Amino acid sequence: MSTLAEVLERYWGYTTFRPLQEDAMRAILENRDSLVVMPTGAGKSLCFQAPAIVRDGLAVVVSPLISLMKDQVDTLVANGVAAACYHSALQPHVKTEVATGIREGRYSLLYVAPERLVGEGSDGFTNLVGRRPLSFVAVDEAHCISQWGHDFRPEYRQLAELRHRWPDLSFHAYTATATGRVRRDIVEQMGLRDPIELVGSFDRPNLVYRVLPRSTLKKQLQEILARHKGQSGIVYCQSRKEVDALSDWLVEQKIRAVPYHAGLDDDVRHRHQDKFLNEDIDVVVATVAFGMGIDRSDVRFVIHAGAPQSLEHYQQESGRAGRDGLEAECVLIVSGADFLRWKVMLERNGELSDARKTLLRDIERYASSVGCRHKRLVSYFGETWTKDDCGACDYCLGELEEMPDSVTLARKILSCVARVQQRFGILHVVNVLRGAETDSVISRGHSLLSTFGLLKDASIDEVRGYIEQLIAEGFLVQTDGEYPILMMTAEGVALLKDAGAAPGLVLARQRKVEKGKLPKRSKTETESWSGVDKDLFEELRALRLRVARERGVPPYVIFHDTTLRELARLKPADMDAMRHIYGFGEKKVNDLGEAVLEVIKAGS
Numbered sequence: 001m002s003t004l005a006e007v008l009e010r011y012w013g014y015t016t017f018r019p020l021q022e023d024a025m026r027a028i029l030e031n032r033d034s035l036v037v038m039p040t041g042a043g044k045s046l047c048f049q050a051p052a053i054v055r056d057g058l059a060v061v062v063s064p065l066i067s068l069m070k071d072q073v074d075t076l077v078a079n080g081v082a083a084a085c086y087h088s089a090l091q092p093h094v095k096t097e098v099a100t101g102i103r104e105g106r107y108s109l110l111y112v113a114p115e116r117l118v119g120e121g122s123d124g125f126t127n128l129v130g131r132r133p134l135s136f137v138a139v140d141e142a143h144c145i146s147q148w149g150h151d152f153r154p155e156y157r158q159l160a161e162l163r164h165r166w167p168d169l170s171f172h173a174y175t176a177t178a179t180g181r182v183r184r185d186i187v188e189q190m191g192l193r194d195p196i197e198l199v200g201s202f203d204r205p206n207l208v209y210r211v212l213p214r215s216t217l218k219k220q221l222q223e224i225l226a227r228h229k230g231q232s233g234i235v236y237c238q239s240r241k242e243v244d245a246l247s248d249w250l251v252e253q254k255i256r257a258v259p260y261h262a263g264l265d266d267d268v269r270h271r272h273q274d275k276f277l278n279e280d281i282d283v284v285v286a287t288v289a290f291g292m293g294i295d296r297s298d299v300r301f302v303i304h305a306g307a308p309q310s311l312e313h314y315q316q317e318s319g320r321a322g323r324d325g326l327e328a329e330c331v332l333i334v335s336g337a338d339f340l341r342w343k344v345m346l347e348r349n350g351e352l353s354d355a356r357k358t359l360l361r362d363i364e365r366y367a368s369s370v371g372c373r374h375k376r377l378v379s380y381f382g383e384t385w386t387k388d389d390c391g392a393c394d395y396c397l398g399e400l401e402e403m404p405d406s407v408t409l410a411r412k413i414l415s416c417v418a419r420v421q422q423r424f425g426i427l428h429v430v431n432v433l434r435g436a437e438t439d440s441v442i443s444r445g446h447s448l449l450s451t452f453g454l455l456k457d458a459s460i461d462e463v464r465g466y467i468e469q470l471i472a473e474g475f476l477v478q479t480d481g482e483y484p485i486l487m488m489t490a491e492g493v494a495l496l497k498d499a500g501a502a503p504g505l506v507l508a509r510q511r512k513v514e515k516g517k518l519p520k521r522s523k524t525e526t527e528s529w530s531g532v533d534k535d536l537f538e539e540l541r542a543l544r545l546r547v548a549r550e551r552g553v554p555p556y557v558i559f560h561d562t563t564l565r566e567l568a569r570l571k572p573a574d575m576d577a578m579r580h581i582y583g584f585g586e587k588k589v590n591d592l593g594e595a596v597l598e599v600i601k602a603g604s
Ligand code: ADP
Pocket: 014, 015, 016, 017, 018, 021, 038, 039, 040, 041, 042, 043, 044, 045, 046, 297, 323, 324, 560
């Protein structure tokens, strides 16, 4: 029997375990039930795939989506692991082939859709595998069993029955959903017995988080996209209409983009998703409908053109970036109006509960907070943060400028809200503070107020930004309804009366950057590109695409960018040197080593 480390090296070309992976794998080798919670991209799949190879017998993997299953099986097969999937969409001849394979004990892993689990009859699943020695059962995306999760699937409830049927097998659950309620529910619904619970860190150090107050959206998008030429990314919008409009506009800008939302026909959606996975296009503009099953590992940016409805959503959606561990950028472009819009939408559907309001408020606070974004996010998910400087967010990279006398600034704004009798919206207050002589300001005599022109040197976006920060910090509120009015809270009134009432308050603005100047790079970005021959990297990417096309699989199944960058850095000169490259397992070297060598030789 080979050891876990040998298997990792031989089939994946990896030489170290990621945090918790080894513990998670040991649980399987020891037949101990387990619940493994790790964020997307942390490497959950390996936790059950490697032990499935080490152990004798067939491991059963339950997975909710055919596309997810297919991806994982394709990747495994490309690495030389005997794996197959069994689901309702299989062609009859493939089904027969898989059934034969199972009977002959050919596979280490079998992926099954939950609705296939308990079916009876001659091609029933338990019947099919029942006579083979099984090793264990792994349940991917296990939160689907819980009504508290965001993807409840009733079919998952059949797992409890499976447990009764196979009392001697250990069961292992994997999820990226961190809340305690879902975790407890999984243990109960699956009937896990004294499971070992392994909960990983939810920080994603390779992601650079930025928040931009929305000004001219298209200009903001252009700036971000200019840093990601030819790279893949997702742009999330709040509504279908915006998705269609933005994706049309991107195509006009010569960017290979497609729309994706629930209003499109199923086959159009599938086609667009496949184009993205197969690198036929670079950018998907989408509503939240686009997500689960997106295994493409080289997503280099996720932009939110409008706030999502909770930090949970934000974590999920932005988490699709940089699954390969390389640098990626997540930008939240946000305005206070986004939150009002969610409220109106939720209200219309009768879903505006107190809980939903709290969730909205939490993300609003995140968006206008002045401090490390990584810290904010992980603290929100209940983790303690110990680093001083993440080196990967707008705050830590020095893109925000804290205002020296924030309390005075805040009081100027509060005072203006008071002077206009708390009867006007944000725009009007901004105009008065900036000393703009608009018709509305003049006709109401607001140009005569002592607060008129108090912030005349600041831009509209800047003043609006401060107001939104004061809303998020609870000093101001906006009324609901079509024409929201800006009013003071009790805290706001207190601060207006007494400058000592908010000692820790810090307001900030975007630091001005010279035109065309790129933001500072994160540590991950600097390190992962260091010494890499970029032209060679692109040539290797092209090779990957050719091989993928020939074999009818998505490119990321062939190689990850991590491997390509290392090849373009170290330029191995023979097959032996190739074996030491990260992500180059034995099968891959035999299979593709020559082709890679040729590209490297031609390039140097
Ligand atoms: P998850 O299922 O948690 O979202 P995956 O299992 O898809 O994550 O893993 C994300 C990426 O990390 C994959 O490309 C995988 O090959 C890679 N990976 C996993 N474990 C390791 C490891 N020990 N060393 C290097 N890369 C790893």
